[in-house]
Amino acid sequence: MAEAVKEKEENPLDIDGSNFNPDMYLDVLLKCATLKQVMDKEAEIVTQSQFLQSEMQTLVYENYNKFISATETVRKMRTDFKIMQEEMNKLSENMNKITTFSAQISDSLRESGNNVSRLCGTRQLLDKLQFLFLLPSQLNKAIEEGRYADAVHDYTHAQRVLQKYGNQPSFQSIQTECSEIIYGLKKTLRERLLSPDTSASELAESVGLLRQLQETDSSLQDIFLSCSESRLDQHLQALSGMVESTDILEWVEKCNNTLLADLGIIISCYHDMFQDKESTNIPDFADKIMLQVFHLFEEVVKKPDNIGTEILIRGLDKFFRKLQAMTEIISSDTMSNKAIDVVIQCINHKATIQYQSIQSQFKDSLTKVRQSLASKGTDTTDLKDILNSLQVYLMQKVQASLLDLMAFLQNNLSFGLKPWCATAVADTCWKVISETMINLSDMVKKMACLQTSNNNIPFELLLILAKLCLEMQESGVSTLHTHLLKLLEESAPGLAVQNKDTNSVMVHLSTAAQAALDSEVVFIGQTAAQMLRVSVLARDWLRAPEPRGPRAVCRRVVETLASADSAASQLFPTSIKPSSDSSRRTIWSRAPSSFSPLNRIFSERIEVFSPAGADRAALSNGALKVALKALVECVRLRTFGKHGLQQLQVDVHFLQQRLSCMGNDERLLNALLEDALASAQLRCVDPQLMEPSIVDIICERG
Amino acid sequence: MEEGNSIIYGLEHQTRALSPQYGESDAIRFLIGTQSLKPNSNQIHVVELEEDTGALHTKVFKHDIGEVWHLRCSPHDAATLLTTHNSYDPATSQCTMGVSIFKLPTVEVIPKDLDDLSAIQSRNAEDMELLLTIKPEKPEEEIRCAEWHPTDASRVGVVCEGGVRVHDVTGGAAISRAAASARLKFTGGKWNPHQGHTQFAVLQDTHIKCYDTRSDCTKPSWSIDNAHTQLARDLDFNPNRQFHLASAGDDAALKIWDYRNGKEPIFSRTDHSHWVWTVRYNTFHEQLLLSGSSDARALLTAAASVCCDLDDDGKRLSQVLEDGVLQSYEQHEDSVYCAEWSAAEPWTFASLSYDARLVLSRVPRHFKYKILL
Known part of the structure; x- marks a missing residue:
């Protein structure tokens, strides 16, 4: 296409093209066309030339008209601009005037504006001053009404100002007045800290306020702790007073509600207030208090009224629950260990009571046997009966106390399912058995020893005791041991109880039996x-x-x-075969001297x-x-x-x-x-x- | 006498009297009195152990005055001895006891020449010189024993069943006396070698009582009541510690007491299996105790824990021996009624059983070295 255009443009034969060559065109035309066609062509070109001529003429005329009208417009514009110039001059003149006027006005208004803003500042200052002047009385009022927090809040607000302008005489008096009041406030707060009636939360509040009043932390901690300690001491005293008069349940209730609750509050408050320096004083403090609590608890446990297993266990359960809760607050390992210790101690204590009572009861029954033996002759008493009754009595007592100790493993108790508890119970149960046996053997040994020095003990009793020891050694201990294992299996299934060393008990028993027999023979x-x-x-x-x-x-x-x-x-x-007979015979047969x-x-x-x-x-x-x-x-x-x-x-x-x-x-x-x-x-x-x-x-x- | 081997000497009659020759410091000599009811058959045997060779030499003296129940050589003169004897008079069919002082013609036992040797080999009993006989106050009164005063050669303490008397040897008269109660008779006694030699301790049933002999008295100056649970058989004072004494009794126990506190013994052992008839402190090493019992044993016991001295700082000096039986001597076949340390040699002792067997033994050498080194 482009070539076509180019061809067209370059074509010297195109009459409308720029490279038109008239001579060539004419030659081509004359050579190629007939006369007629040449004639037509001449006519066509003439018409076309005439048309172009006229068109040019119109165009020239038109342009001329336009030129004339433009000239006229320019002339007109020239006059108009002159008017406009005048108007503009007037405007600028006016503007200048306005400027001067406005400057004048603003000049005149500036003074009053300043006055207004000054007045505003003064008003604010006066407000503050009023607050300051009212501060002492407000503080007093707040303090009187007990709104210590408000008072402290107000004071801390004012304090900065007072510090800044404190050297001005008028403020000085306020400052002194305020600091006197605040001093009084601090004093009352401290008194409140020290007074026994305040609750732990009030105590915490007081300390918080004091802390806002820029008491140093360490002294505050000390005060806080000493105050809380004195308060806790009161609880402790109250509790120790209760030891004698109440049973364990009531005591534990009271302890949980007063002392331990307060201790919890105190410790959590302490953590809230003195977050930065935790775990310096608190564990010691808590340990100190808890030590006394444990001590008291031991006393309570040891009280003869609390011997009943059921009541003891319920009390212990409550106490342990509370202690566990406390452990979370205090978060000290010693506490949780102690809590476990308390339970184990309780179990041990219970076991001790058990075997002691078994011992004393057994002693009583022995005394009875002794009296009956002393009053009656040997012929009328059946020693085997006495032996049996003693043996059965002893076995039953031991079994009963084992059963009693199993109560510590009840499922509903907070410590009942713990493995350590089961281990402790197993250990103490075995201790009950072994202690009873060792006590028995010691008693028999003592009697055997006494026998040689004074002859009050009937020899039948020695025989019975020797036999009892032997029976225990032969079957009693193992029976009790299997009984214990059975009980443990029922109460704490899955607990791996290692078998206890029965040998030492056996040795005790057999030596005691031997001592009794020797003593009887002698x-x-x-x-x-x-x-x-x-x-x-x-x-x-x-x-x-x-x-x-x-x-x-x-x-x-x-x-x-x-x-x-x-x-x-x-x-x-x-025995069927005389033990010493054969050996004697051989010695006998030695050659006589x-x-x-x-x-x-x-x-x-x-x-x-x-x-x-x-x-x-x-x-x-x-x-x-x-x-x-x-x-x-x-x-x-x-x-x-x-x-x-x-x-x-x-x-x-x-x-x-x-x-x-x-x-x-x-x-x-x-x-x-x-x-x-x-x-x-x-x-x-x-x-x-x-x-x-x-x-x-x-x-x-x- | 080799280590562990004892020398045995046999006599013809039963014996229950033995004494070392206290007055002799060189030769190991023991005197034995026999006990026979046959008239004129009793003898005093003097037995000497020749230390170098281990040979045993004996000399026999007649003791026609009666059977010997108790025999004590004088600490003041080696040749003098004191016998407590009993004789039966068929005419009155009564037994009479007495205490006699004899003097041996010679203390030499080891023969010097062949004549002597033959004389001894023939075993002809020689005569002793009878110095004095103290008769009982009542003819049938039983005399338990007689003891020389530790320092005063003229005094003898005589224990009768009913009381203690101190006699003057020169005249034979009783100087002072202390009577026992009618029910609990005296069974034996000894001078207290301490306290100015004025106290005489006696055994009365289960008790030990000590009387002051300077005057007649009825109350003991001190006593250990119920020292033994059965009858107390013998006592011996610690030669070096003035408040310590050892006692033995029918409860088979050997006990050491500090008699200032007579409630509890400070040392007690029951190693014998029958009554203990005699107990003796070693004169040189107080931690060694010798005891004889009717279980036919003599036991050498160490009581080192109560014989420990305190050094200057008040600390206990190291205890050399463990308490307890060091050695049991089982050569006897009958009850051992007497056991005595030699007066001349600290490691030799003699034990005498009823079947007339004298056994001379030594402290085992390793114990001896332990004590000495």
Whole structure:
């Protein structure tokens, strides 16, 4: 297209183009066109030229007209501008005038404006001044009405001004007046702090106000704490006064509502007010107070009225709940530990009371048994019955107290489900068992010890106690232990209780049983020995008459030994195989020494005061040994005549007859009796024994 | 005498009297009195242990005045001895006791030449010189023992069942006396080596009572009531500590008392298994105690805890020995009624049992070194 235009423009044949070449055009036209066409062409071009000529003429005319009218307009405008110029001059003149006038007006108005603003300032100042002047009275009024907060608020507002203009005499008086009032206010506030009637919240408010009154923090803290302490002390005193008069529930209620509540308020207020320096004084303070509270609580717990488990647990529960709440406020570890300690202490205390009461009750029942044994003879009392009743009594008591302690594990208690509590209960339960057993063994040991020094305790009782200890050792302790495990399983399922060491308890029990048995043997033996000793030493064996029968003392000795034997037989069954028999036989078979008949006996050493075995025969053997060895020794201290020797022969024979049914060691009996007779022979001035047949007869007759 | 081995010496008759020769400071000598009711059969045996060789030499003297119940050598003269004896008179069929002072012709026991040796080997009993016999006030009164006064050679304390008398040896007359109550008879006694040698302590039933002998008195100057739960058998004063004494009794206990406070013993042990008949402090080492019992044992016991001295700062000096039995001597087969330390050698002692067996033993060497070093 562009090429087309270009072609068109460059085409010298285009009559309207700029490169039109008339000659070429003419040549082309003359060459190509017919005459007619040339003629037409000439006519067309002539017309077109004429049209263009006329058009040009019109245009020139038009432009000329326009030029003429423009000239006229310019002429007209020239005159108009002149008028306008004049008008403008007038305007500027007026404007100048206005300016001057307005300046004049503003000049005249400035003065009064200043006056007005000054008046406004004065008014404000006066307002402030009035406030200041009224401040003392308002302060007084506020203080009188008890609106301490308002007073302090007002004062703090005024304070800056007063400080600024304080050196002006008029203000000085106000300032002094105010500071006097504020001083008074501080004083009243402090008094209020110190006065016992204010509540903890008032206390906190007072301290807050004082703090606004620019008391230093540390002194305020001190004051606050000391005031709160004194207030808490009052609570403490009130509470300690209540210890004697109220039960634990009431006490705990009171404690929770007064002391602990106040302590909570105090501590939270403290944290609010002195946020910056927390955890310096508060833990100490709280610990100090709580220490006393715990102390009081211990006292309350120890009061005999609060022995009832139910009431104790309820009180403890309340207390513990409150303590837990307090722990959150105080947020100290010692507190929570202490709270746990309190519960554990309570449990321990309860357990202590339990086993102490078991002990004392058991002691009472023992005293009863002792009295009944003392009043009745052995034949009428069934020792086994007494043993059973004592054993059952003891077991029941222990089981009851274990059950009682399980109450600490109730589900509804705040501490009931805690593992530490369960552990503590398990421990204390075991302690109840072991302490009871150890107490029992200690008591038995003490009795066994007493027995040797004074003879008030019936030997039957020693036998019973020895048997009781042995029974406990054999079955009682393990029964109680399994019972405890069962109870724990019920109350605190899933608690892993480690098995307790029963060995030490067993050792205690067995040593106690041994001590009681030894003591019984020695007692019986010594009683018989004493009879024999006195009778041998008192008699004149040298000039004794011919024997007519065994002496009365022999009967008494036999009776004593027999009664002990029968008592022992009730409790200690004879073991089937005599324990010492076989060993003795081997010693017996040793070659007898040729020196003296006595040597035969002592080829076997007889341990007189030796531990007694826990069966009837061993017990009787023990007593026999003690009694007959004494006889031997006493005989050696005397000198016998012929009849004296024969009397002893009769006695020995009698003893041999009657005592051979006791014990299981006839050889021992015979050895000692033969020794006695041999010793008497040595000590006899005329050693002639009677015919054994006559001795037999005399013995039977007697 | 090698370590642990004891020397045994046997006699013919029963024995319950033994005494070291107090007046002798070189030779280890013991005297034994026999107890036999056969007339003219009783003897005094003097036994000497030759320390170097361990050989035992004996000499026998006749004691025809009766069986010996108690025997004490004089601390003032090695050759003098005091016997408490009993004799039976068939004519009146009565026993009479008495206290006699004898003088040995010689204290030498070890033979010097062959003649002597043969004489001893034949065991011919020699005679002793009888210096004095103190008769009981009533013929049938029993005399328990007689004790030389520690310093005054002319005085002898005699314990009878009914009282204590102090006799003048030169004349035999009683100077002062203290009577027992009718019911509780005296069983033995000893001079208190302290307190100016004027006190005589006696055993009365379970009690220990001490009388002042300067005058006749009925009240003891001090007493330990119920020292033993059974009869008290023997006592011995601590030679070095003036308020300490040891006692033994039928409760098989060995106790040490400070008699200024006679309520509780300061030391008590029950190691024997029958009555304890005798207890003796070692003269040189007070922490060693020797006791004999009718369980046929002699026990060497240490009571070091009550014999500890305080040093200058009031601190306890280190205790050398543990309290308790150091050694049990079991060579006896019958009741041991007597046990005595040698007067000449601090580590040797003799124990005598009823079956007439004298056992000479020594403190085990390691204990000896422990004490000495």
